[in-house]
Amino acid sequence: MALRVVKEAEQEVPVIGDRNLRGFVGYSLKRAYHLIQADAMRVLDPLGLRISTYSALAVICDNPDLRQSQLAEILSIERSNTVVIIDALEQPGLIARHRVPNDRRSYALRATPQGRRLHKEATRVLEAHENRLLTALSAEERQLMIDLLRRIDGSAFSEQGAADHPEGGHRHERPD
Amino acid sequence: MALRVVKEAEQEVPVIGDRNLRGFVGYSLKRAYHLIQADAMRVLDPLGLRISTYSALAVICDNPDLRQSQLAEILSIERSNTVVIIDALEQPGLIARHRVPNDRRSYALRATPQGRRLHKEATRVLEAHENRLLTALSAEERQLMIDLLRRIDGSAFSEQGAADHPEGGHRHERPD
DNA sequence: TATTGTTATACTCTATAACTATA
């Protein structure tokens, strides 16, 4: 009994927690993204897809004859990282790399019928997943969220003063 | 000239892009998070911090004598992953592991004066970073965004019907 | 038995540099 009193005394439950971190959009973004991403991975796994391969498959289905570098630009990933993703989609026959007559450097990516079928099924699965995870938000709030996120994303290409500093693209200005 | 015409004809600029993916909150979340995270890493680097170590330092500063397992719970990370983070903070003397008299298994984490100083500076740097990246959003919209994200996060612990199933915490119910 | 911290390991996503073959 005395032991229990001591235990409670030393436990000293923190009342602050991460309250101050919550003031950062980035921190709240990270937590929400992690939850959704983990569940998305879980529901895609039985279909043999990961988030990256589903995203690529979706873009390829919607943009026939896309080239890999265009895919990279659309998804904002590095060209080099598209290779393994494309490989993972081509191997099970979900997409195919077709040669382009006029430019033998590039491939025209096209989804196969199986790829389109799997894309449809995965999309249904993901919609159910979001409906399950986002019950706390109304349809309007979900759209509002997407719009706000889109504005963060879009502002990356026109930051404050970008027009005044035409040199632009100064990413790594290590001060050392 | 003829070559240029052919080139334009084959280029076939995609007009869809990721439009369908944009309908997923998870996708927009991922893109926005990635932008913010990359810039946060960049501005924290000169201070010798990463996002994970800054977050841990912030929580430790705000919750003196925190134990590592409590830190893990607050940040929603695995206990095992706190070890390397704590090490990275203890090594340069930003925090200290103090022994707890009543429980020799656990440590009481406390920030040093240097740790508190660096935390303050890093917080200023991160606030500037968010102000720079989130110019597209008003202060009210930023708070709205945080609130919406918090509701996604919070709903993880009280999904639909959770009140009816007091066992709670059923995270990985693999259907296989 | 249960819990705290720990180690080891693996997986996902991302970033960079350098190479090849074409243009």
Add this chain to the structure above:
DNA sequence: TATAGTTATAGAGTATAACAATA
């Protein structure tokens, strides 16, 4: 020379299982 695809490699974050010390 510039571009498309590729390879190799590294880093950050996360997840799981198993262990020793302690409760």
